[in-house]
Amino acid sequence: xxxxxxxxxxxxxxxxxxxxxxxxxxxxxxxxxxxxxxxxxxxxxxxxxxxxxxxxxxxxxxxxxxxxxxxxxxxxxxxxxxxxxxxxxxxxxxxxxxxxxxxxxxxxxxxxxxxxxxxxxxxxxxxxxxxxxxxxxxxxxxxxxxxx
Amino acid sequence: xxxxxxxxxxxxxxxxxxxxxxxxxxxxxxxxxxxxxxxxxxxxxxxxxxxxxxxxxxxxxxxxxxxxxxxxxxxxxxxxxxxxxxxxxxxxxxxxxxxxxxxxxxxxxxxxxxxxxxxxxxxxxxxxxxxxxxxxxxxxxxxxxxxx
DNA sequence: ATACATGCAAACATTTTGCTTTGGC
DNA sequence: GCCAAAGCAAAATGTTTGCATGTAT
Numbered sequence: 001x002x003x004x005x006x007x008x009x010x011x012x013x014x015x016x017x018x019x020x021x022x023x024x025x026x027x028x029x030x031x032x033x034x035x036x037x038x039x040x041x042x043x044x045x046x047x048x049x050x051x052x053x054x055x056x057x058x059x060x061x062x063x064x065x066x067x068x069x070x071x072x073x074x075x076x077x078x079x080x081x082x083x084x085x086x087x088x089x090x091x092x093x094x095x096x097x098x099x100x101x102x103x104x105x106x107x108x109x110x111x112x113x114x115x116x117x118x119x120x121x122x123x124x125x126x127x128x129x130x131x132x133x134x135x136x137x138x139x140x141x142x143x144x145x146x147x148x
Numbered sequence: 149x150x151x152x153x154x155x156x157x158x159x160x161x162x163x164x165x166x167x168x169x170x171x172x173x174x175x176x177x178x179x180x181x182x183x184x185x186x187x188x189x190x191x192x193x194x195x196x197x198x199x200x201x202x203x204x205x206x207x208x209x210x211x212x213x214x215x216x217x218x219x220x221x222x223x224x225x226x227x228x229x230x231x232x233x234x235x236x237x238x239x240x241x242x243x244x245x246x247x248x249x250x251x252x253x254x255x256x257x258x259x260x261x262x263x264x265x266x267x268x269x270x271x272x273x274x275x276x277x278x279x280x281x282x283x284x285x286x287x288x289x290x291x292x293x294x295x296x
Numbered sequence: 297a298t299a300c301a302t303g304c305a306a307a308c309a310t311t312t313t314g315c316t317t318t319g320g321c
Numbered sequence: 322g323c324c325a326a327a328g329c330a331a332a333a334t335g336t337t338t339g340c341a342t343g344t345a346t
Contacts, residue, residue, distance in 0.1 A: 043258075060329070069312095072237065080247070085310080090192070100276055124259070139282070140284070174345070312332080313333085317329100
C-alpha cells in the first residue's frame with residue numbers, strides 16, 4: 001500500500017464553473033488561485049499560494065485573503081486545522097487527543113473515546129520513515145448553542 | 149456511553165516534581181500555570197491561561213509564552229494542532245483529510261488511507277448535538293530529513 | 297554566586313478591516 | 322451602470338526576541 005496520495009488531474013474549468021455558479025466573478029486572481037490549488041499536492045498557506053509558480057500574477061495579500069475566504073465560505077476550499085489563531089496547550093499527562101470543536105464559537109471539548117487509529121499509526125511509522133509519531137483527531141461542527 | 153472526558157483530579161505536587169526534575173525552578177508563575185492546566189477541562193491558549201481564575205498572579209504574556217514553551221520542550225504539556233502560525237487551505241473537492249506533518253520542518257503530506265472514523269463520527273453527531281460534522285486526522289512526527 | 301526566570305519594550309508574522317478604484321457581468 | 326473584487330494602507334492579534342533586573346537554587 002502506498003500512503004501518498006495519488007493525484008488525479010483537476011480541471012480548472014470545472015472549478016471555475018463551480019465558482020461562477022456560487023456567484024464569484026472570473027478574475028485573474030481567482031484563476032491563479034485555483035491553478036495553484038489544483039496542482040498543489042498539499043495544503044497551502046496564503047503566502048504559499050502567492051509564491052507558487054502557478055500563481056503567475058502579482059496580487060495583494062489582502063486580496064488573496066479575501067478571495068480564499070470567499071472560496072471557503074462557498075465550500076470550494078477548506079481551511080484545515082484549528083481555526084483559532086492562537087495555539088492551544090494541554091497537559092501531556094492526559095492521554096486524550098480527540099477533540100470536538102465548534103466552527104462558530106471555537107469551543108473545544110475533549111472527547112473520551114477509544115482511539116481508533118493505533119494500528120494505523122504503527123503502519124504509517126513503518127512506511128513513512130517518520131519517527132516519534134503521535135496523532136490528533138478533531139471533529140469540527142456547529143455546537144448546539146451556535147445552531148440557534 | 150458518555151463522550152465527555154471524566155476528569156480525575158491531577159495533583160499539582162506531582163507536576164511540580166516533574167518540573168523540578170526537568171530542571172525548572174519553582175516560581176509563582178510555574179505554579180499558577182500548572183494550577184490552571186490541572187483544573188482545565190479543555191486545551192487552553194496562552195491568553196486563557198493568564199485569564200483563568202486559578203492563575204491568581206499577574207504575569208507578563210512573554211513570561212507565560214516562555215514558561216509554556218519550556219513545559220512543551222520538556223514534554224510536560226503538548227501543543228495541539230498544526231504548529232504553523234499560518235492557516236492552511238486545500239480544495240474541498242479532494243476528500244482527503246488525513247495528514248502527516250513534520251514537527252521540525254513543518255512539511256505537510258496528504259495521506260491516502262481509508263478513513264477509520266466514519267462510524268465514530270455518526271455516533272458523535274448523535275450524542276453531542278453538533279451539526280455538520282467533519283473530521284481531520286493528523287499524524288505528527290519527525291520526517292526522515294529532520295532526523296539527521 | 298550563579299544561572300535561570302521575569303518584566304518591559306519592541307520586532308515580527310499573519311490576519312483582518314476601511315476605503316477608494318477597477319473591472320466583470 | 323452596478324456591485325463584486327482588487328489595491329493600498331493601517332489596525333489588530335498573537336508570537337517571538339533583546340536586554341536589564343530579580344530570584345530560586
